[in-house]
Amino acid sequence: METFRKSIISGRLRYFFVAVVMVSLIFLAACSTTAKRGSDDRGQDQTRTDERGTPTQDTEMMGPPEPLGPPTPPAPEQFGPEVPRQRSVVVVLGPGMARGFAHAGALRALHEAKIPISAILGTEIGSLMAGLYASNPNINQFDWMLMRFKRNVLTTRENVFTKVFEKSGRLPIDRELERAFGNKQLQDTTIPVRVAIEFKNSGLAVVPNRGRLSEAVRAALAVPGVLDAASWEGALAVSAENSKPFLIEEARDLNLGPVLLIDVGTNSRTGNGHKSADLVVTPDLSGISENDFEKATEISYRGKGAVNAKITEIRNLLKEFQE
Numbered sequence: 001m002e003t004f005r006k007s008i009i010s011g012r013l014r015y016f017f018v019a020v021v022m023v024s025l026i027f028l029a030a031c032s033t034t035a036k037r038g039s040d041d042r043g044q045d046q047t048r049t050d051e052r053g054t055p056t057q058d059t060e061m062m063g064p065p066e067p068l069g070p071p072t073p074p075a076p077e078q079f080g081p082e083v084p085r086q087r088s089v090v091v092v093l094g095p096g097m098a099r100g101f102a103h104a105g106a107l108r109a110l111h112e113a114k115i116p117i118s119a120i121l122g123t124e125i126g127s128l129m130a131g132l133y134a135s136n137p138n139i140n141q142f143d144w145m146l147m148r149f150k151r152n153v154l155t156t157r158e159n160v161f162t163k164v165f166e167k168s169g170r171l172p173i174d175r176e177l178e179r180a181f182g183n184k185q186l187q188d189t190t191i192p193v194r195v196a197i198e199f200k201n202s203g204l205a206v207v208p209n210r211g212r213l214s215e216a217v218r219a220a221l222a223v224p225g226v227l228d229a230a231s232w233e234g235a236l237a238v239s240a241e242n243s244k245p246f247l248i249e250e251a252r253d254l255n256l257g258p259v260l261l262i263d264v265g266t267n268s269r270t271g272n273g274h275k276s277a278d279l280v281v282t283p284d285l286s287g288i289s290e291n292d293f294e295k296a297t298e299i300s301y302r303g304k305g306a307v308n309a310k311i312t313e314i315r316n317l318l319k320e321f322q323e
Helices: 002-045 097-112 125-135 139-146 172-181 213-220 248-253 293-308 311-322
Strands: 047-049 055-057 089-093 117-122 193-195 197-199 230-232 235-239 259-262 279-281
Touching (some): 089 097, 089 125, 089 248, 089 311, 097 117, 097 125, 097 259, 117 125, 117 248, 125 139, 125 193, 172 213, 193 213, 197 213, 213 230, 213 235, 293 311
Parallel strands (some): 089 117, 117 193, 259 279
Antiparallel strands (some): 047 055, 197 235, 230 235
């Protein structure tokens, strides 16, 4: 019995000593963590910053003051004239109906050559090209939208029954222009756009900078004998192909860069109005009439080739305007 009692006491003593050891170890670990934290806090307290935000120290500290190096110094002041900005061309697109599909190729050539366009102006078919491109200078989107404007859309005479069966007497051209432009205004395009409109039987041409884009282009496309007259500002309006075939002066008044004219008209329209353009591109459209809408792809290809042949001259022209 005595032996049993001694064994119980001995077991209890062992458990007691083990508990004392464990408590001691926990106490030592806690003291070590507290000391380390206090050392870190003292190290942080020693860090100061000057008025520029650069770290400084009251006492010597090991390692560089900035883990990623010293702060970037402020940019030095620049003196002398400002660096000239990249100039862009103002493109003027002339009339020509089906021949005007050369404008599409010309715009693609400028896009591929990375020649920026600051504004675009057009007369007759040039107004359609100008409106489509100015609304969305994405050249692929431009080509896709242009595919909707074929012969049966751009003419009235071949669709004499269309007005009867279209709701509200609308023509296909009205429907397609609304689909392309919606309620967009002339002043809301991505790049500035201008089109030429002539009031019927007056000879008075206007170049609006405000108003609904679809209505302006519709009036600008109304070539007598090809497409019915349209309404602009409450009056009948037609294309200004004869009174204002090239909006060169209007383009120059914008003061947005050198004026590049794309002339796709017939011989009776060329020559006049070219003098004030900085550069004129006349695609070779021999053998193609204003009614050859079925040759749109070939016409566009010729327009692209004509501009590609002038790319060096266009770049030189931009350099001259930068100086």
